[in-house]
Amino acid sequence: MSKTLFDKVWDAHVIKKIENGPQVLFIDRHLVHEVTSPVAFLGLKNRGIKVRFPERTFATADHNTPTRNQHLPVADPLSANQLKMLEQNAAEHGIPYWGLGHEKNGIVHVIGPENGITVPGATIVCGDSHTSTHGAFGAIAFGIGTSEVEMVLATQCILQPKPKRMRINVHGKLNPGVTPKDVALYIISRLTTSGATGYFVEYAGEVFREMSMEGRMTVCNLSIEMGARGGMMSPDEKTFEYIKGREHTPKGEAWDTAMEYWDTLKTDDDAIFDKEVSFNGEDIEPMITYGTNPGMGVGITMGIPTADAVEGGAATYAKSLAYMDFQEGESMIGKPIDFVFLGSCTNGRIEDFRAFTGIVKGRKKADHVTAWLVPGSHKVEAAIREEGLLDILIEAGFELREPGCSACLAMNDDKIPAGKYAVSTSNRNFEGRQGPGARTLLASPLVAAAAAVTGKVTDPRELLELATA
């Protein structure tokens, strides 16, 4: 029978099918961080058992860590305690722990691929909803809750009903100034935040094939924002080249064995999806959100849509605009902004810093803008220095922080103050996500850079033209 990419990876991991119940899925890699793990480890203790496969488990500190002075003791007692507990739990169970300051430390979904933990055809879980990022490599990756973290620690398995299959095709080519983030925000704006609920998405078409691995990660990362369980892409030469030689990827004979499996990871020609949608790359322009869910995005030159054109009904729409203090039909271009956040597992990789730097080069940060540039990991930070990007950023009036989730969820000190506008490259613009009362405009690193130097929402293509002229 013909199978989709998703079916092939899923079926290869089923240990047992329970009649009228969920399936037992083996998990190849489990990523653990300080916030969703303490209660799960406590559960193991109460059961008197150990982590079943510590060598398949990897721990990092990222969610509530400070992005300044990481060499000093962590000031916030709650976060200091969570870090201490993770360190102890990791030591007790023999799990590699890349804590603050460790050269491999960083955001869980950035360090997974960087260190070769993420490989094609694997099943990967983590107690964070944006685990879907790893789907860029042809892995089935999804976020889990704390009781499931305990389940995977204890048994390396998870009980899951099999999701339905959906394919999203984006054909053609992208216009200059249009990035993977824009592609994802465009899809979510079309499908709404519940458009893929109950599905596992496969992304296909020329636009994704042309994308770098970093870009594919950005797209898969945002799958969850359209309601999908996860999103993935077929591995290809780019994928294998990216992972080859990384610390945890198979080597030698093991690589060849894995490759035999990886070569099969394509959707069969006549495989059937439960749902399929197609878009054209040429139709996409740089995107920005105006409301309080990631589905409320528009092309940057288009105005805020009218209530009748938006999902969720007039009440949600009105509440959302009131929170943002925007009016129906207004233009987004020219809106003054206060903060810029470049970072997160959505857009905190080297390519994102290159894009940002490309625009701010030779310009100056607008005086009234506070900019938080937070690399996704120490490796990203090192690359920023090595490639000379840091000098350009400093020259333009920016500074670089230390890695972590930072203002993506604002669990640490990096909170956008109430009422302030932030152009953010992260993934959620919910009320209060970036700090109580904070107003988030989600966008690409290019749009963030254009906002940082002009102090207002600006079409980055205008600055790109200047740069190439």
Added chain:
Amino acid sequence: MAYDKFDVLTSSAVPLPIENVDTDQIIPARFLKATEREGFGDNLFRDWRYHPDNSPKEHFVLNNPIYSGKILIGGKNFGSGSSREHAAWAVYDYGFRCVVSSFFADIFRNNCLNVGVLPVQVSAAFLQQIFEAIEKDPKAEIKIDLPEQSITILATGAKETFDINPYKKDNMLNGFDDIDFLLNLEDDITAFNAQNPL
């Protein structure tokens, strides 16, 4: 965590003929901060059971000594509202092994099945018969037969069958939660891992 196996349970029951009992009533949100699973039984129906000064509210059924038993009989749509697993813990920790209603909220039903409380869904008419039997005799016994999937009012002999997912039924009979179930697949897991190329 493993719990006592459930096979056949014969017990008197506590009637709570209220519809749409939500999880905020079962256990108020302020008790969710605990990281250990302890003391939830004391807080079951906390605000119905106790005044703010912690003195018991006499008229609430759990404070009425003529009612007792391991079975709770609730009104329609029991366990609606927030998905908190603590609600099921509270019911179990208090000492109930079975909740009977004519309709359960989905998530609450699943949470119950995972912690050792058997949700038994009966027809509205049968639920009425149970309430009537208890009204006549507060010590009226109900028999829950899980292997046979039946519920009987012993005083009248009235009997109905109920549905349960076969996987969950098996777990209940063994006293397993989902993790116990998986821990028992140890051989399969080890075998799978041995041939896993990744």
